[in-house]
Amino acid sequence: MDSHPSGAAVAPAGLPATGTAPGAHRGRGFGERLGATERSDAWWFKPAIQALGLIVLIGYANWAAFLGAGHYHYEENGRHYLSPFYSPYLHPAWLPAWLSPALLVLVFPLGFRATCYYYRKAYYRSFFGDPFACAVGEARSKGYCGEARFPFVIQNLHRYFLYAALVFLVILWKDVFRAFWISGHLGVAGGSLAILFSTGTLTLYTFSCHSLRHLIGGKLDCFSCAAAGAPRRNAWTVVSLLNEHHMAWAWWSLLAVCLADAYVRLCSMGALHDPTLLTFASLFDVPEKLWGP
Numbered sequence: 001m002d003s004h005p006s007g008a009a010v011a012p013a014g015l016p017a018t019g020t021a022p023g024a025h026r027g028r029g030f031g032e033r034l035g036a037t038e039r040s041d042a043w044w045f046k047p048a049i050q051a052l053g054l055i056v057l058i059g060y061a062n063w064a065a066f067l068g069a070g071h072y073h074y075e076e077n078g079r080h081y082l083s084p085f086y087s088p089y090l091h092p093a094w095l096p097a098w099l100s101p102a103l104l105v106l107v108f109p110l111g112f113r114a115t116c117y118y119y120r121k122a123y124y125r126s127f128f129g130d131p132f133a134c135a136v137g138e139a140r141s142k143g144y145c146g147e148a149r150f151p152f153v154i155q156n157l158h159r160y161f162l163y164a165a166l167v168f169l170v171i172l173w174k175d176v177f178r179a180f181w182i183s184g185h186l187g188v189a190g191g192s193l194a195i196l197f198s199t200g201t202l203t204l205y206t207f208s209c210h211s212l213r214h215l216i217g218g219k220l221d222c223f224s225c226a227a228a229g230a231p232r233r234n235a236w237t238v239v240s241l242l243n244e245h246h247m248a249w250a251w252w253s254l255l256a257v258c259l260a261d262a263y264v265r266l267c268s269m270g271a272l273h274d275p276t277l278l279t280f281a282s283l284f285d286v287p288e289k290l291w292g293p
């Protein structure tokens with residue numbers, strides 16, 4: 001194992017003076033052969049299952065975004081379903097026919113996920129072997145310098161992708177309300193639930209974001225000394241509770257978005273009949289329909 005430099009390290013020129021040079025303190029796995037470890041448990045299982053999940057779900061998302069523009073929405077039988085990959089739907093006249101409109105909007109959700117603290121951990125471990133797990137030999141070279149240089153310095157844009165994600169949530173919730181408007185009435189169908197599940201889990205994923213938690217109150221030492229301290233503390237408490245399960249929301253939301261797209265796509269292709277579960281001729285019918293006359 002490499003020995004660590006002792007004493008305070010000086011950050012290289014041009015990097016934040018944190019007092020510790022990026023890469024100065026490395027774990028047990030650094031300097032050992034890739035995959036070498038004394039661990040006897042199934043440390044490889046989690047990175048392997050993460051890699052499989054990411055390949056399948058991101059592979060599907062790419063296929064839907066690049067090649068699936070023919071069935072991005074379902075506008076029949078009084079339904080208004082739009083695939084979350086294509087929302088908001090933008091199709092300017094200058095867009096070439098071969099380019100999917102999804103690519104105009106996906107850069108924001110994609111950037112949000114790619115720079116997410118949890119996904120970074122997942123793909124650094126699963127794809128970069130950096131390291132695969134704690135106390136396991138890692139792949140990178142000694143020249144590695146953290147996320148302080150291109151291209152990994154882009155990870156620092158996460159907070160700005162969060163702002164975009166919050167705007168997208170407003171648009172996606174509008175799509176949810178449209179999906180519950182069936183043949184001019186309030187109603188519930190299979191597609192309404194699929195789109196609600198997608199946007200609901202995306203909301204939980206976004207509101208459990210580490211950057212949001214930091215913005216609301218994570219950076220404060222004293223709530224009662226800060227402006228709007230009480231509401232900020234309450235919001236921070238809720239976000240902190242969600243944040244404990246950020247990994248779960250990351251996976252559920254990714255799965256739910258793919259399922260919602262697949263549902264809309266299958267309806268649009270005529271391969272799936274969208275069942276109507278409830279309809280209300282007017283809002284006054286809602287109690288009667290739910291609880292009987």
Ligand code: FES
Pocket residue numbers: 112116117118119158162205206208209210211212246
């Ligand atoms: S840290 Fe995962 S979305 Fe912000």
